[in-house]
Structure formats: structure tokens, C-alpha cells
Amino acid sequence: MVIYKIIVSIALLLTPWTVKAVSHEELLKIKRNFSMILIPTDSDPFHLKSILSSIEPEEEVSDQAVVELHQRYPFDREKIVFYISSLSDRGAWPDINYEDKKRSGWEPKIHAERILELVKLYYSRQTSYFRSEEVKKTIHKALDYWFTTKPVCLNWWYNQIGVPKTLGTAFILFEQELTSKEKKAAISVMGNAKFGMTGQNKVWLAGNIMMRALLQNDAELVKIARDTIVSEIVTGKIEGIKDDWSFHQHGAQQQFGNYGLSFVSGMSFFSGVFAGTSLAFDERQLGIISTLIDKGYRWIMWKGKMDVSSLGRQLFHHAPIHKALSLAFSASELGGGESKQCISVACNLLKENYGVMKQNPLVGHKHFWQSDYTIHRRPQWMASVKMASDRVVGVEMMNGDNMKGFYMADGATYIYQDGDEYLDIFPLWDWRKLPGVTAFQSDDPMPIIQKCHPRNATSFVGGVSNGMYGISAMEVNRAGIKACKSWIFIDDYMLCLGAGIQSDSNLVVTTAIEQCHRTGDLSILQDGVWNKVAGQWKSVNAEQRFFHHNTGYIIWNVATSSCVAEVAQRSGYWHDVMQMYRSRMVTGEVSSIYLEHGVFPKNKKYQYLILPDTSPATVKNFNLSSIQILRNDEEAQIVYIDRKKMYCITAYQALSLMLNTGCTLDICTPGIYMLYEENNGYSMWCVEPTQKRNLIKVRFRNREICVPLLEKKGQSINVKL
Structure with missing residues (x-):
């Protein structure tokens, strides 16, 4: 770990996001921010809690974004009574299968989620359980069970990311009540997370390490973890935010509703956690995240639901609703309410999906x-x-x-x-x-x-x-x-x-x-x-x-x-x-x-x-x-739409097309073309879809027109003919 710190510290000195050393007072500020963000209050400026409360909670949850969304529900007194009364002397709950072998929806994680829920309850002034000795006793007993039995999932993600993420939050909030033995065990649990991987997995792991560093009051490690997190707030990498404002993970794979949603949610959370300290996100970083929402996520949401094709492999019950609402919370909280750009983007997204509007304004x-x-x-x-x-x-x-x-x-x-x-x-x-x-x-x-x-x-x-x-x-x-x-x-x-x-x-x-x-x-x-x-x-x-x-x-x-x-x-x-x-x-x-x-x-x-x-x-x-469907075969699909005066052309091979004006358009480069009459001439939008050629070439009115692609491969290009 020491060697890693040295290597990362040297590397970070050369990066533009490096910040000065973190003071002890700033560590305390970060911990207070945790409490301010996570302990429930009556505040609901965008009425999202009201929307959430109108949705029946899920009985079986695996998606991390939905797990965190469910942590926002108002406390259910009946459930709380069950958590307290049914906990065994060993600290286990009878309705959880602790021998579960599933790789998704692993049941022992519910134990960790209940600990966090009880910790929030303990510090919430909204209920009669505030600082309740009964609740505190239940938390200690449930922690002891986890520390003693050390449940392990067959899926590495729960061991290194999912469970430490949930329990780490509980540890930070409950730190003052932890015994020295419990704190040592808590740090051990958090030690399952190591720096590494790419994209959102990298962010999750660094976030868990950051929470461990807070428990250890290790200012240097907090800074390294924070800088690792913000290192992913860039575009153009193999995984993460792409130049077209989609999000990739597991290779070149669109992951808007899965890893991408967790990325936005996590960055929104961290932007609040680090607010008011030297580790706070700057406007450039907040700008990249808000642009991802603006030019990416706003497009894939419709009336408070995410498009099915954005969900990735996470085809859960009510997934389009839960994921859209999770994004809405994240957008509304990004930047801690102090960035004008973030507020503007959030307001647009919320109006389009949760406002009373007769028409969708994003056309x-x-x-x-x-x-x-x-x-x-x-x-x-x-x-x-x-x-x-x-x-x-x-x-x-x-x-x-x-x-x-x-x-x-x-x-x-x-x-x-x-x-x-x-x-x-x-x-x-x-x-x-x-x-x-x-x-x-x-x-x-x-x-x-x-x-x-x-x-x-x-x-x-x-x-x-x-x-x-x-x-x-x-x-x-x-x-x-x-x-x-x-x-x-x-x-x-x-x-x-x-x-x-x-x-x-x-x-x-x-x-x-x-x-x-x-x-x-x-x-x-x-x-x-x-x-x-x-x-x-x-x-x-x-x-x-x-x-x-x-x-x-x-x-x-x-x-x-x-x-x-x-x-x-x-x-x-x-x-x-x-x-x-x-x-x-x-x-x-x-x-x-x-x-x-x-x-x-x-x-x-x-x-x-x-x-x-x-x-x-x-x-x-x-x-x-x-x-007018002029061609529909394996060489070309060509349509003329009369009222738009527009030719729509998919040319799988080179071809010639006689336009209704008598002109001939020779398409030398296979591609997708949209040609329409404009100001006594033609305007053409085109793309070379294979992304392998360096130019697009056509002939029109005895002119050869070559369009260099350079960095525009795969993107639409406008040409005046």
C-alpha cells in the first residue's frame, strides 16, 4: 500500500486535478457532509421524494442504483419493528438466506442494507427512534454477526464493491458509536476494496478506499482516492464517458442504465461529500458530468422512464421507472445546488419527465x-x-x-x-x-x-x-x-x-x-x-x-x-x-x-x-x-419523401442515382446519405458507417466532392452540393 501511495502521488503531481494536502478540519467537514447528505430530512425541493413514495417498494432488489434509491424511502415503522424484534441473539435476521449462492441479488447484502437503514434511523430527528438505545443495540448486534461470520459472495463485485459501499457509509455515520474492536473490523471489511480496474468499477473501488481512509483519518489516502475518482471525469477513454455522450463499460458496450447510471449517481454524491473543501469538484468536472446528463441521459428518458435499450442487462421489475428516478435525484443534487450549469440541466430533465407538460420540449x-x-x-x-x-x-x-x-x-x-x-x-x-x-x-x-x-x-x-x-x-x-x-x-x-x-x-x-x-x-x-x-x-x-x-x-x-x-x-x-x-x-x-x-x-x-x-x-x-421507394435491395435502400423534398439513401455499394431534377448523383463511397433541396441547391448529410475509410467521395454535376473524415469517423457531416 505504501508503494502504491508513492507511485500514485507522483503520478498525480503531473495531473491538472491535483489539489493541496487535506487538513484534519477538512476530514471532519467531509464526514459532516456524509451526514448532511444521507440522514433523512423533510426537504424535498423538486418533489422527487413524493414521487418515490408513490411507487411501491420492490421486494427483491439487486441493481445497486435501485438499492440506493430504496434507501431514500421514508422509514417504514412496521419494518423497523421487525428489524428490532426479529434479530436473533447471534445478530442474524430469520428471513435472510445467509447461505445464498446467487451471483446477482445475493441475499446476505440485505443484512448490510438493514444496518445502514438502522444507522440512518438512529440519527434521524424525524422519528421517535432518534438516538434510541434499542436501535443502537440492534446495530451493534448486527455488526457483530457480519464481523464474526464474514459472508463471502461467489461474485467478486459484492465483496469488493457492493457490501463495502453500503457498510462503509454506515461506518462513517456511526463512527462515534463504534467500539475500537468494531472500528478495526470495519476497516478490515473496507480493506477488500483495492485500487484498480476501469470506468465505474474503478470509481466504486476508489470510493470505498476513500471511506476506509476517513475511518483511519488518513488524509493522504483520502486525497489519492478522491483524485482517482475524478480521473474518470473525462471523455474519450476506452470505457467511461464517450465523445458522443454515451457511456461504455465491459468494452465497447453502451451502459447508460447500468454502470453509467451508477457513475452519475456516484459523482453526484461525491460532489456533495467534497463540497466546501479543497477536494471539491471544479466547474470543468461538474461541466462534464452535467453535459453527460444533458446530451446523453435527457435523450433516452421519456415521461419518467428510461428506454428499454438503455438498461443493458438489468431488466428488472420497474427498471425504467427506478433508473429514471435515480438519475433525477442525482441530477438535482449534482454540485450541491451551487453550479448554475448543473441546476439548469437538472431543471430541464425534471420538467421533461416529471412536470405537467402537454408536449415534450426536447425534439x-x-x-x-x-x-x-x-x-x-x-x-x-x-x-x-x-x-x-x-x-x-x-x-x-x-x-x-x-x-x-x-x-x-x-x-x-x-x-x-x-x-x-x-x-x-x-x-x-x-x-x-x-x-x-x-x-x-x-x-x-x-x-x-x-x-x-x-x-x-x-x-x-x-x-x-x-x-x-x-x-x-x-x-x-x-x-x-x-x-x-x-x-x-x-x-x-x-x-x-x-x-x-x-x-x-x-x-x-x-x-x-x-x-x-x-x-x-x-x-x-x-x-x-x-x-x-x-x-x-x-x-x-x-x-x-x-x-x-x-x-x-x-x-x-x-x-x-x-x-x-x-x-x-x-x-x-x-x-x-x-x-x-x-x-x-x-x-x-x-x-x-x-x-x-x-x-x-x-x-x-x-x-x-x-x-x-x-x-x-x-x-x-x-x-x-x-x-417513393426507389430501391430496396441488398445493394441499396433509397426513398424519396415528396413533402420533404428529401432523398434517404443507404448505399451498401457504390451507385448512381438520377434525381428528379435530372441531375445525377454518383455515390462513390458506400454510406448513409440524406439529400434535400435547399435554396436552389442541395444540402447533403452523410456518414461513413464502417468508420474505416478516411474520406467520403461523391460526384455531382460533373464535380468530384471529397469529404475528409479525420476525427469525424462515424459522425454526420454536412456538405453543400
């Missing part, structure tokens, strides 16, 4: 180019598309989490209006028919990812955007399926194209259009009349129009593929998705629409339109001739 189109992830936002709806490439890991299965999510990054497409469309649907889903995904139809168990992350074996994956509209494209070559897929987003609809669909199996191949909770009738337009779909409906007609939950779906020109619409009562188990849950059946009605391409399809294609926030009359009367 536009954003493609996270380092994460193969697209968000499209309109005043009344939001859509997301999650993809994967040979650069970007799509999804992971780990520690019993996400046991069915094999296809979650193969173009999964979610549409939100009220925000509840997919809330807690995970046990009821047909996981081979996630919206937007082309996959095999089968009743066999879902493939399990072992020791490696699923990647798509192609680099042609990306998106182009002008800030308001956009195109995303994905060449799929994964798990026996090949396809070329494009998504075109404008004001009031999303157009989805697929071509070149092939497979290597004798299983039927499907493309799912929608699979969500049933909200009202699923209706089909037949002979000019809307009729309710009961059970399953199937047809090979050239054109079909459906309506469900204020959303229209129009499918046309799908060749010999069958269109299937279904409303079904389903049942399932949370345990099958997330193994930390007990095996309890849940039921619900699901509405779904999908295409069947058959067995061994060869160059099959599809085209369908989704119109959110609409009416049956609008869907019925929608004029498809306003959308």
Missing part, C-alpha cells in the same frame, strides 16, 4: 455513433433503435441477468407515447420477436451467451442526422441471419426497410414490427372498415393497415411474406429473465404484429410504416404514394 434526432444507438424525439412520441457491429458489443448476459436477451441489439425498435408500452413486459415477451428484429421462430430455449459478448459480424452499422430527422442502417450478419435494414425518421412517422434476408437454418424467419402491452383493441382495416383482431389473424395480402394504442402500422409490398397480427393472454416468470427473482408467474395481454418470411428465405424484403400519435382516420387515409 430532434440523435445517433450515438460510438454506441450504434439511435433516438428520435417528437412532441408526443419517442423512438429508439439499438444495433451492434464488429466495433460495438450489443448486449451481455452475466450473473444470471438478461437470460433471454440474445437479440436485443439486432435492431430492436421501441415506440413510446405514454411510456408504459413495454413496462414490465419482459416475462411476457416472445424474445425472438422483439420489435424491429429479424430472427428465427422457435420454441427452443433462447441461446445463452457464454464467455463472450455477441457482436454483429459486419462494420456497416451507423446513422446520419441533421438534428431533426435521420436514417439508421444495419447490415446484419449474426447467428445465421443476414439482412440489410434501414430506419428513416421524420416528423410524424418512421419508415422501416429490410432486404436481402437470408438464413442458414430450416426454421421460419420472422421480422417483428411490434410486440407491446395490449392497450385497447388491435384493429385491422378491411374493406374500409376497422375490425377488431381477436386471437391470431394471418394474411398474404399486398397491403395491410393496423391500429393500436394511437399508433398506425402500414405494411405493403412484402412479396410472399405472411403478415401476422395477434392479441394473446400470456404468462411467464421474472426468474426466467433475471435469475435473482423467485419463480412467480405473472400474466398479461400482449399485442403483436410480425412478418413470416418462411424457411431458407432468399433475398426476401419488407417495408412498413409506423405512425405514432395518430388516429384511425389518418392511418386509413394515409397516401403511400407520398413515399
Whole structure:
């Protein structure tokens, strides 16, 4: 440890965030900040505690962000009475399985969480238990059990991060009541955390070391731990905050709702803990975190819920609600209420998700180019598309989490209006028919990812955007399926194209259009009349129009593929998705629409339109001739949208396109292009999605135009033609 201190101290002398030595008075200030932040009060300036109190607490919790969110709930007197009365003479609680071997949702951690809850209760002036001898006795007994039995989880994370993080907080708050023996044992528990790793894991570990240093009154180690924490407040590293304002962990993998959420939550907490001392975060550091919220997290939240595709492997019950609320607390507390930039960003996020607003004010189109992830936002709806490439890991299965999510990054497409469309649907889903995904139809168990992350074996994956509209494209070559897929987003609809669909199996191949909770009738337009779909409906007609939950779906020109619409009562188990849950059946009605391409399809294609926030009359009367699909094959997908005077082009190969003005556009570099008429000329937004070429080249009106990419690989570039 001494050698490590010397090495780190020398390294930190060379970094811009190094600060002067920490005084004894500042250590006391940091400990007081712990108490001010963590001991409950009646203060609720943003009414977030009121929102939290309206949500039924979870019975089984594994997600660290949700664990900490639950620690904000008002004290439940019935639970407190149980904690005190049921604790055995040995200091154990009878409802906890201390022999639990799960790697996620490990039950002994509940013991640590209850200790922290009791410590907060002991110091809370809001209850009659303030400085209660009965509560203090219970805390000492529960601590003694942990120090004596030393529970160990099979998952390293609980031993080095999760449990020390929870107990360390309790130790700091309860320090004055700890005996010398208990304090020595507490320091030993905290000693399980060592400096190392990357991204949020690095921050967690350093935070635990910082708490140990506070118990030891080791000012030098507190400073080293703090500087290690803030060393991750940067962009552009392999893991952590990316240049496109997404967050990566476990390699090139988007982790907004998992590690990224814990990063923001932790940094918000530390910004308060160090406030008023020489270790306080500076405006640059606070600016980076608030920008991550502003340019990243605000985009993936809709009406107080996080997008399903941002959750990573953490598909817990109520996860979109809990994670969004956890972020809201963190944003509101970032900088201790003293940074104008942090306050501004927090207010925007809170108004958009928890205010009384008729329309969503954050409107536009954003493609996270380092994460193969697209968000499209309109005043009344939001859509997301999650993809994967040979650069970007799509999804992971780990520690019993996400046991069915094999296809979650193969173009999964979610549409939100009220925000509840997919809330807690995970046990009821047909996981081979996630919206937007082309996959095999089968009743066999879902493939399990072992020791490696699923990647798509192609680099042609990306998106182009002008800030308001956009195109995303994905060449799929994964798990026996090949396809070329494009998504075109404008004001009031999303157009989805697929071509070149092939497979290597004798299983039927499907493309799912929608699979969500049933909200009202699923209706089909037949002979000019809307009729309710009961059970399953199937047809090979050239054109079909459906309506469900204020959303229209129009499918046309799908060749010999069958269109299937279904409303079904389903049942399932949370345990099958997330193994930390007990095996309890849940039921619900699901509405779904999908295409069947058959067995061994060869160059099959599809085209369908989704119109959110609409009416049956609008869907019925929608004029498809306003959308001219010029090509939809494995070489190119080209659409001309008449009312926007816009060409949407996914060019998998070099090609020539005759524009309606008689001009020829030669696309020499395969890529994604959005071309529209502007001021008697053309404006073109383009992207080279493979991120392997150094320039984009086109020919227009006998001019060769070369756009150097330099540091802009994967990003949208505007060119005037």
C-alpha cells in the first residue's frame, strides 16, 4: 500500500486535478457532509421524494442504483419493528438466506442494507427512534454477526464493491458509536476494496478506499482516492464517458442504465461529500458530468422512464421507472445546488419527465455513433433503435441477468407515447420477436451467451442526422441471419426497410414490427372498415393497415411474406429473465404484429410504416404514394419523401442515382446519405458507417466532392452540393 501511495502521488503531481494536502478540519467537514447528505430530512425541493413514495417498494432488489434509491424511502415503522424484534441473539435476521449462492441479488447484502437503514434511523430527528438505545443495540448486534461470520459472495463485485459501499457509509455515520474492536473490523471489511480496474468499477473501488481512509483519518489516502475518482471525469477513454455522450463499460458496450447510471449517481454524491473543501469538484468536472446528463441521459428518458435499450442487462421489475428516478435525484443534487450549469440541466430533465407538460420540449434526432444507438424525439412520441457491429458489443448476459436477451441489439425498435408500452413486459415477451428484429421462430430455449459478448459480424452499422430527422442502417450478419435494414425518421412517422434476408437454418424467419402491452383493441382495416383482431389473424395480402394504442402500422409490398397480427393472454416468470427473482408467474395481454418470411428465405424484403400519435382516420387515409421507394435491395435502400423534398439513401455499394431534377448523383463511397433541396441547391448529410475509410467521395454535376473524415469517423457531416 505504501508503494502504491508513492507511485500514485507522483503520478498525480503531473495531473491538472491535483489539489493541496487535506487538513484534519477538512476530514471532519467531509464526514459532516456524509451526514448532511444521507440522514433523512423533510426537504424535498423538486418533489422527487413524493414521487418515490408513490411507487411501491420492490421486494427483491439487486441493481445497486435501485438499492440506493430504496434507501431514500421514508422509514417504514412496521419494518423497523421487525428489524428490532426479529434479530436473533447471534445478530442474524430469520428471513435472510445467509447461505445464498446467487451471483446477482445475493441475499446476505440485505443484512448490510438493514444496518445502514438502522444507522440512518438512529440519527434521524424525524422519528421517535432518534438516538434510541434499542436501535443502537440492534446495530451493534448486527455488526457483530457480519464481523464474526464474514459472508463471502461467489461474485467478486459484492465483496469488493457492493457490501463495502453500503457498510462503509454506515461506518462513517456511526463512527462515534463504534467500539475500537468494531472500528478495526470495519476497516478490515473496507480493506477488500483495492485500487484498480476501469470506468465505474474503478470509481466504486476508489470510493470505498476513500471511506476506509476517513475511518483511519488518513488524509493522504483520502486525497489519492478522491483524485482517482475524478480521473474518470473525462471523455474519450476506452470505457467511461464517450465523445458522443454515451457511456461504455465491459468494452465497447453502451451502459447508460447500468454502470453509467451508477457513475452519475456516484459523482453526484461525491460532489456533495467534497463540497466546501479543497477536494471539491471544479466547474470543468461538474461541466462534464452535467453535459453527460444533458446530451446523453435527457435523450433516452421519456415521461419518467428510461428506454428499454438503455438498461443493458438489468431488466428488472420497474427498471425504467427506478433508473429514471435515480438519475433525477442525482441530477438535482449534482454540485450541491451551487453550479448554475448543473441546476439548469437538472431543471430541464425534471420538467421533461416529471412536470405537467402537454408536449415534450426536447425534439430532434440523435445517433450515438460510438454506441450504434439511435433516438428520435417528437412532441408526443419517442423512438429508439439499438444495433451492434464488429466495433460495438450489443448486449451481455452475466450473473444470471438478461437470460433471454440474445437479440436485443439486432435492431430492436421501441415506440413510446405514454411510456408504459413495454413496462414490465419482459416475462411476457416472445424474445425472438422483439420489435424491429429479424430472427428465427422457435420454441427452443433462447441461446445463452457464454464467455463472450455477441457482436454483429459486419462494420456497416451507423446513422446520419441533421438534428431533426435521420436514417439508421444495419447490415446484419449474426447467428445465421443476414439482412440489410434501414430506419428513416421524420416528423410524424418512421419508415422501416429490410432486404436481402437470408438464413442458414430450416426454421421460419420472422421480422417483428411490434410486440407491446395490449392497450385497447388491435384493429385491422378491411374493406374500409376497422375490425377488431381477436386471437391470431394471418394474411398474404399486398397491403395491410393496423391500429393500436394511437399508433398506425402500414405494411405493403412484402412479396410472399405472411403478415401476422395477434392479441394473446400470456404468462411467464421474472426468474426466467433475471435469475435473482423467485419463480412467480405473472400474466398479461400482449399485442403483436410480425412478418413470416418462411424457411431458407432468399433475398426476401419488407417495408412498413409506423405512425405514432395518430388516429384511425389518418392511418386509413394515409397516401403511400407520398413515399417513393426507389430501391430496396441488398445493394441499396433509397426513398424519396415528396413533402420533404428529401432523398434517404443507404448505399451498401457504390451507385448512381438520377434525381428528379435530372441531375445525377454518383455515390462513390458506400454510406448513409440524406439529400434535400435547399435554396436552389442541395444540402447533403452523410456518414461513413464502417468508420474505416478516411474520406467520403461523391460526384455531382460533373464535380468530384471529397469529404475528409479525420476525427469525424462515424459522425454526420454536412456538405453543400
